[in-house]
Each structure stands twice: as C-alpha cells, then as structure tokens.
Amino acid sequence: MQEFVGIVVKAVLQVLAVVAAITLVVTVHSCVSRPTPPPVAAPETALTGLSGPPVLAIGLAAASGAQPPSVSVDGPYRIFFDRQADPSRAGASLPGLPVSCSPYGIFLGNEEVLAREVEVVPDRDGSLRVGKRTYHGRLRLVRSDAGRLFVVNLIDLETYLSGVISGEMKLDWPDAALRTQAVAARTYALWELKRSRAEPATPGVDFFDDVSAQVYLGMERENARARRLVEDTRGQILVFAGALVPALYHSNCGGHTEPGHLYFEVADLPPLAGRKCGYCDHTSLSSWKVTYTKREIAERLFPRGGKKVVTKVRVVETAPGGHAARIGVATSDSTKELVYNAKDFRLALGPDRLRSTAFALRDLGASYEFAGRGWGHGVGLCQYGAKGMADQGFQSPEILQYYYPGAELVRIY
Ligand SMILES: [Zn+2]
Structure with a gap:
C-alpha cells in the first residue's frame, strides 16, 4: 500500500463536528406513559477533532424489529442505566436475556427497568451476542418515544469496517x-x-x-x-x-x-x-432478464392503490452510462404519466429481482421483460x-x- 502523508482536513472535521440534539417527547402508543424518563443524551462522539476512530451507534435492523431479541455475554459484564457512572447490574456471564419495550421502560427478562437506555458492557471484546450473531464493542438498548426498542451496537469505526x-x-x-x-x-x-x-x-x-x-x-x-x-x-x-x-x-x-x-x-x-x-465485463452479473406482469408492477408501485391498472412503462430519460434515470408509468385511471426516479422504481419493484436500472424494456402484452446489465x-x-x-x-x-x-x-x- 502506498504511503500517504497524514493530513488533518480541517474542513472535514468541522463538518463532522455536529452533535445531534436529540429531544424526545414521550408520546407512546403501545406503552401508556406515566413518568417522563430522562431524555436520551446526544451521542458521545462529538467529533470536534479526531485523534482516532469515532464510536458509531449502529442500529441492528433485524433485532430492532417486532421480535424481541435475546442478549448474551460470554463472560463478565456490567449493565448501566441511562448512562449513569456506576453499573446497576454486573455478573460473570449473561445467558440469553430477552429484552423488549416495557410499559414505562425496558424489560430485561422479566424485570422492568424504568430507564430510557440500557447499556450492556462486556469486559472482554467479542463476547457480546445478539440472537445468534456476535459483535465487538458494547450494546445499547434505546427505547423510542413511540415505545419501540432499538438495539444498537456501539463500535469504533475501524472495527466496524472489518464487519462491513x-x-x-x-x-x-x-x-x-x-x-x-x-x-x-x-x-x-x-x-x-x-x-x-x-x-x-x-x-x-x-x-x-x-x-x-x-x-x-x-x-x-x-x-x-x-x-x-x-x-x-x-x-x-x-x-x-x-x-x-x-x-x-x-x-x-x-x-x-x-x-x-x-x-x-x-x-x-x-x-x-x-x-x-x-x-466488470464477463462476470455472471453482466446480463440478466426478468419479467414482471403489469399487475405485479401495479401492486408494487401502488400497494394501497386498489385496482390501478398499469398500461405502459417506458424509460423517459437515460443517464450518460446507459442506466435509466427516469421511468414513466401510465395507468388506466389517469391521463397523466407518473414519472419516477429510476432508483426508486427499482426499489419498489424489488432490487434483488430488478437488479439494476440498466435495462431495455419489452412489452409482452400482460407483462414487461426487463433485459439488463449489472447489479446495483x-x-x-x-x-x-x-x-x-x-x-x-x-x-x-x-x-x-x-x-x-x-x-x-x-x-x-
Ligand atoms: Zn463496472
């Protein structure tokens, strides 16, 4: 690797020097609110200057979903409530503790903790598990104002990159x-x-x-x-x-x-x-074909659209490299063509199936064939x-x- 002279880019650091002012108002739907818990503090990484990698708060999307996850630590650990200086719990190991949002705070197993945040700190790095996945760093459970529990991995940027x-x-x-x-x-x-x-x-x-x-x-x-x-x-x-x-x-x-x-x-x-x-030519992703029925396209573009019928799909604008930039969609209930950013059109149709926006369209009557190149x-x-x-x-x-x-x-x- 070629060596580069280390340059501290002041402009970069200045734009990074933004602290999130997080104000939480307790308006809870699934959890009836009683006391007002302390607000979530701003992330600790103020980024006023970087002497090393910042600590990131990475939301674990699957664990923050409907199913309450379980948290394990394979070794000694401490648990802190609402970023207090002293731990509220500690132990030699933590076997599969289910966590979820409680009416007024956070459930740790059967125990309800009246806290907005709970942080699990393993003594040994790499001993933290959420569900079946193992993580470096610490874990923070954050209860949102809407009564949802976000499961957050606190990890420094460089360690995070190994996982990325x-x-x-x-x-x-x-x-x-x-x-x-x-x-x-x-x-x-x-x-x-x-x-x-x-x-x-x-x-x-x-x-x-x-x-x-x-x-x-x-x-x-x-x-x-x-x-x-x-x-x-x-x-x-x-x-x-x-x-x-x-x-x-x-x-x-x-x-x-x-x-x-x-x-x-x-x-x-x-x-x-x-x-x-x-x-990138001559790879398995160089070319592909996928077919969507017009009914499928309507269902994906208008999930609450009732009986909208798609009559025509066309590329309105092509980007310099050949990907579609804008896609026009005509429906039977309107004379006005809807124009989508091709990226959003692809996301709506399913990005793993419609692999890219570099495609040619063929109207097959009840369906469209997309013959494309690349992925992403x-x-x-x-x-x-x-x-x-x-x-x-x-x-x-x-x-x-x-x-x-x-x-x-x-x-x-
Ligand atoms: Zn390429």
Missing part, C-alpha cells in the same frame, strides 16, 4: 479490492454519520446495519485478513474540495457508472460524475470493476482514483 467489508465484498477477492472497499466504506460511513447527526432520523442511531446504509454482519464473516486489510488503510478517506466524498458504491455497473446526483441527494461532483468501467445503482465504485482492476495488478489508490476521479486520498487519524 466482510458483508459487502467477498473475502477471497484480492487485497487491493478489499482495501479499496475499506476506504470507500470508511468515507461513506463518515458521510452518513455527518448527515444523520445533523438531522437524526432515529434517536440514538447513527445508521442501520442493512442496505439502507452498509451491510454489517458483526463478527459473522470477519477474519484476521479482513482486519489486516482495514488496518492497512487506517484513517484514510476520500475528500474533494475539502469535503467528504459521498463514496457510494455498488456491485456491478454493467459497463459504465453514472452521475450520483441523478439518483441521490448529493452534489454534482467530479468524483461521482460517472465513467466507463471496462473491468451504478454510482461510484463498481465492486466487480475493483476486483477486475486488482486482478490486473492495480493497487487500491489507483482503483479509487479510477472510480472517484479527482478525489484526494487523505488520512485523518
């Missing part, structure tokens, strides 16, 4: 591809962190562990090599004109990446302008392209420069 590159890329890919992924994922995480702490969508959560941000599997697939490759790029991020690059990435661009601003709320930046790829939104780094470049001997700074042209690689700690 294991979830977002195949670990048998070349070193240079995984290092490239680590830098992109670190930059993207900081960009998301800045955004979510400025305008928190979920109190106490920076972002989630699923495709809404980056896939993070805890320690599930992480190994020593993943940790070493993340460590090789420690603190390295991409900046452009002194600001963090929204380092979006996707699986396979199908031949050409696209301008980010056509699909996401990001500025029109040279690093996200889109370019010919040429390194097509913006930023093409992961299969990164692998293709790494296979040809390119190193990660060269791969990053190829897919984020003009971005500067800097080290912030």
Whole structure:
C-alpha cells in the first residue's frame, strides 16, 4: 500500500463536528406513559477533532424489529442505566436475556427497568451476542418515544469496517479490492454519520446495519485478513474540495457508472460524475432478464392503490452510462404519466429481482421483460470493476482514483 502523508482536513472535521440534539417527547402508543424518563443524551462522539476512530451507534435492523431479541455475554459484564457512572447490574456471564419495550421502560427478562437506555458492557471484546450473531464493542438498548426498542451496537469505526467489508465484498477477492472497499466504506460511513447527526432520523442511531446504509454482519464473516486489510488503510478517506466524498458504491455497473446526483441527494461532483468501467465485463452479473406482469408492477408501485391498472412503462430519460434515470408509468385511471426516479422504481419493484436500472424494456402484452446489465445503482465504485482492476495488478489508490476521479486520498487519524 502506498504511503500517504497524514493530513488533518480541517474542513472535514468541522463538518463532522455536529452533535445531534436529540429531544424526545414521550408520546407512546403501545406503552401508556406515566413518568417522563430522562431524555436520551446526544451521542458521545462529538467529533470536534479526531485523534482516532469515532464510536458509531449502529442500529441492528433485524433485532430492532417486532421480535424481541435475546442478549448474551460470554463472560463478565456490567449493565448501566441511562448512562449513569456506576453499573446497576454486573455478573460473570449473561445467558440469553430477552429484552423488549416495557410499559414505562425496558424489560430485561422479566424485570422492568424504568430507564430510557440500557447499556450492556462486556469486559472482554467479542463476547457480546445478539440472537445468534456476535459483535465487538458494547450494546445499547434505546427505547423510542413511540415505545419501540432499538438495539444498537456501539463500535469504533475501524472495527466496524472489518464487519462491513466482510458483508459487502467477498473475502477471497484480492487485497487491493478489499482495501479499496475499506476506504470507500470508511468515507461513506463518515458521510452518513455527518448527515444523520445533523438531522437524526432515529434517536440514538447513527445508521442501520442493512442496505439502507452498509451491510454489517458483526463478527459473522470477519477474519484476521479482513482486519489486516482495514488496518492497512487506517484513517484514510476520500475528500474533494475539502469535503467528504459521498463514496457510494455498488456491485456491478454493467459497463459504465453514472452521475450520483441523478439518483441521490448529493452534489454534482467530479468524483461521482460517472465513467466507463471496462473491468466488470464477463462476470455472471453482466446480463440478466426478468419479467414482471403489469399487475405485479401495479401492486408494487401502488400497494394501497386498489385496482390501478398499469398500461405502459417506458424509460423517459437515460443517464450518460446507459442506466435509466427516469421511468414513466401510465395507468388506466389517469391521463397523466407518473414519472419516477429510476432508483426508486427499482426499489419498489424489488432490487434483488430488478437488479439494476440498466435495462431495455419489452412489452409482452400482460407483462414487461426487463433485459439488463449489472447489479446495483451504478454510482461510484463498481465492486466487480475493483476486483477486475486488482486482478490486473492495480493497487487500491489507483482503483479509487479510477472510480472517484479527482478525489484526494487523505488520512485523518
Ligand atoms: Zn463496472
């Protein structure tokens, strides 16, 4: 790995220096409110300057769902209520404790704790489990004002990245591809962190562990090599004109990446302008076909739309790299064509089935055939392209420069 002079980018740190002002008003639907618990404090990482990786609050999406998860610690642990200095509980090990929202606080097993937050701190890193998945760091249970329990893994950015590159890329890919992924994922995480702490969508959560941000599997697939490759790029991020690059990435661009601003709320930046790829051809994702009936398309676009009938789907605007940018949909009950951002159209139809927006449409009467290329939104780094470049001997700074042209690689700690 090429060595880079460590540069502290003041502008980046300033934009990161945003503390979420979280105000919780107790209006509970499933839990009738009685006392007013103390408000959730702002995340402890004020980011006024980074001497090391910030601590992230990663919401575990599946565990924060309807099914109450169980929390285990394979070794000594302490439990803190509402960020008090002294632990309220401690033990030699914690076997499968079910946790859920209680009427006035949080259930730890059968015990109701009148707290807004409960933090489980293992003495030994890596001994924490939520359900069947093992995690580094600590666990925080946050009860929302709507009576929902959010399960949050508190973990430093660098350790988090080992779990991310294991979830977002195949670990048998070349070193240079995984290092490239680590830098992109670190930059993207900081960009998301800045955004979510400025305008928190979920109190106490920076972002989630699923495709809404980056896939993070805890320690599930992480190994020593993943940790070493993340460590090789420690603190390295991409900046452009002194600001963090929204380092979006996707699986396979199908031949050409696209301008980010056509699909996401990001500025029109040279690093996200889109370019010919040429390194992801000849993979199993190069071409695919999928058929949707017009009825299915109507059901997915208008889930509460009654008997809406789709009469025509067409590509209204094509992006420079060949992906659809806007999709028009005509229905029998209106003369007005609805126009969708192609990214949203794809998400509505199911992103694993309609793999990308780089498709040609064929009207088969009762259905449409989508004949497409690639997988993912097509913006930023093409992961299969990164692998293709790494296979040809390119190193990660060269791969990053190829897919984020003009971005500067800097080290912030
Ligand atoms: Zn590509």
